[in-house]
Amino acid sequence: MEPVSAAVSAVLPAGGSGERLGGATPKQFCGLQGRPLVSYAVRAMERVSWISDIIVVVSPENIETMKSIIEKYGHKRVTVVKGGITRHRSIFNGLKVFAENQSSNRLLQKPEVVIIHDAVRPFVEEDILLKVVMAAKEHGAAGAIRPLVSTVIASGEDGCLDHSLERARYRASEMPQAFLFDIIYQAYQQCTDHDLDYGTECLHLALKYCKTNAKLVEGTADLWKVTYKRDLYAAESIIKDSLSQQICIITDVKEAVVQAGFLLHESLKNQVKVEAISISLSKNDSHLQNIFSGECYNFLCINDKEYATEEIQKLVDMLEKSNVPLLYPVVLILVHLNISENISFSIGLEELTKIKKFAREVKKKNILVYGLLIQYKKFPLNCYASGLPILSRGGLEWVLFS
Numbered sequence: 001m002e003p004v005s006a007a008v009s010a011v012l013p014a015g016g017s018g019e020r021l022g023g024a025t026p027k028q029f030c031g032l033q034g035r036p037l038v039s040y041a042v043r044a045m046e047r048v049s050w051i052s053d054i055i056v057v058v059s060p061e062n063i064e065t066m067k068s069i070i071e072k073y074g075h076k077r078v079t080v081v082k083g084g085i086t087r088h089r090s091i092f093n094g095l096k097v098f099a100e101n102q103s104s105n106r107l108l109q110k111p112e113v114v115i116i117h118d119a120v121r122p123f124v125e126e127d128i129l130l131k132v133v134m135a136a137k138e139h140g141a142a143g144a145i146r147p148l149v150s151t152v153i154a155s156g157e158d159g160c161l162d163h164s165l166e167r168a169r170y171r172a173s174e175m176p177q178a179f180l181f182d183i184i185y186q187a188y189q190q191c192t193d194h195d196l197d198y199g200t201e202c203l204h205l206a207l208k209y210c211k212t213n214a215k216l217v218e219g220t221a222d223l224w225k226v227t228y229k230r231d232l233y234a235a236e237s238i239i240k241d242s243l244s245q246q247i248c249i250i251t252d253v254k255e256a257v258v259q260a261g262f263l264l265h266e267s268l269k270n271q272v273k274v275e276a277i278s279i280s281l282s283k284n285d286s287h288l289q290n291i292f293s294g295e296c297y298n299f300l301c302i303n304d305k306e307y308a309t310e311e312i313q314k315l316v317d318m319l320e321k322s323n324v325p326l327l328y329p330v331v332l333i334l335v336h337l338n339i340s341e342n343i344s345f346s347i348g349l350e351e352l353t354k355i356k357k358f359a360r361e362v363k364k365k366n367i368l369v370y371g372l373l374i375q376y377k378k379f380p381l382n383c384y385a386s387g388l389p390i391l392s393r394g395g396l397e398w399v400l401f402s
């Protein structure tokens with residue numbers, strides 16, 4: 001991705017009470033797949049290397065909750081700031097940490113561009129962040145927009161239709177938005193109490209107080225804001241869907257095994273997102289921990305060892321130690337690679353029975369273990385395994401065995 005030549009930080013307002021969603025827990029702290037909604041938004045920002053500081057603004061009673069979320073999910077570069085009674089007041093508090101010395105927070109380096117993004121919009125990608133930041137650098141302000149779903153109408157005092165807007169001419173203002181820091185900060189400083197208490201649009205403040213016409217950037221459909229209960233269900237389905245599309249390939253250090261990992265990556269990459277190809281299970285501890293905490297639930301463990309159960313046991317132990325919530329089944333595919341010239345598959349019946357027993361055991365913990373035998377040759381071979389499904393692609397031939 002194109003490097004960003006500006007200091008960029010982000011403010012995530014998360015200080016609301018989620019009245020429209022209802023329930024005792026504000027929506028930003030509701031768990032989706034065991035992880036609070038706000039943590040997804042923080043992670044989306046954190047993954048972007050060119051964002052320096054991430055300010056999360058929460059109501060005073062939720063400061064400790066937010067700090068424990070940061071601790072639990074290992075969030076980095078995050079500062080928690082006390083919110084206000086409205087969204088605009090919360091955002092203003094977030095911006096102040098870059099411009100004014102606060103008693104409870106150290107002064108952070110003022111960015112050239114600041115991103116403002118609701119903490120309840122978890123699916124923001126680097127691509128759209130980059131677009132709004134670049135547009136803000138050029139125009140002073142920018143925000144993501146979407147086509148309107150419904151037509152906007154105005155009702156008269158009698159409760160009857162007064163007029164309706166031509167839908168094609170209007171857009172829904174979404175997030176992320178980005179601003180030259182000085183513009184948005186000056187705008188907030190000039191705001192009236194009425195703006196701070198009733199305003200809903202940051203882009204409008206930049207226009208009203210700094211004469212800055214924001215550039216509007218077409219956003220993706222999943223930038224919508226979790227507002228009602230149904231949105232939580234929708235967000236959870238999107239998360240589940242994306243988890244099922246991610247896979248981590250773990251290989252042994254041997255060249256042929258690593259090569260097979262890359263070949264599998266090649267053949268899988270159009271269908272799934274390959275998170276990482278990690279070499280060696282034991283040596284890459286912290287690398288794997290990151291993958292676990294990034295909530296990858298599918299693993300392909302390739303090796304050519306005769307006793308592969310030990311390898312998969314190691315992975316299960318690491319997974320359990322990582323405390324990743326196993327609410328969603330983890331799928332471990334143990335690939336036994338036969339790179340020898342021997343045509344018959346080299347896994348013994350004893351080892352096979354052991355793997356099957358192991359698979360039955362870990363299934364109780366919501367970990368599903370499957371085994372795959374792959375005959376790895378430069379040319380197609382005849383596979384010998386009666387009654388078992390056989391797939392073949394290029395120099396790989398594989399047989400599902402568990």
Ligand SMILES: Nc1ccn([C@@H]2O[C@H](COP(=O)(O)OP(=O)(O)OP(=O)(O)O)[C@@H](O)[C@H]2O)c(=O)n1
Pocket residue numbers: 012013014015016017018019020021026027028057083084085086087088090091118119120225226227
């Ligand atoms: N005093 C407030 C109010 C809102 N927000 C944040 O602004 C974002 C968008 O606001 P909205 O969806 O309206 O959240 P709530 O105010 O919590 O929802 P509701 O209007 O249904 O009460 C949310 O991340 C919310 O936590 C905030 O930081 N401080």
Ligand SMILES: O=C(CO)[C@H](O)[C@H](O)COP(=O)(O)O
Pocket residue numbers: 087118173174175200201202203225
């Ligand atoms: O819609 C918006 C565009 O600026 C904001 O993202 C914000 O979510 C509006 O907040 P509220 O729902 O409280 O009016």
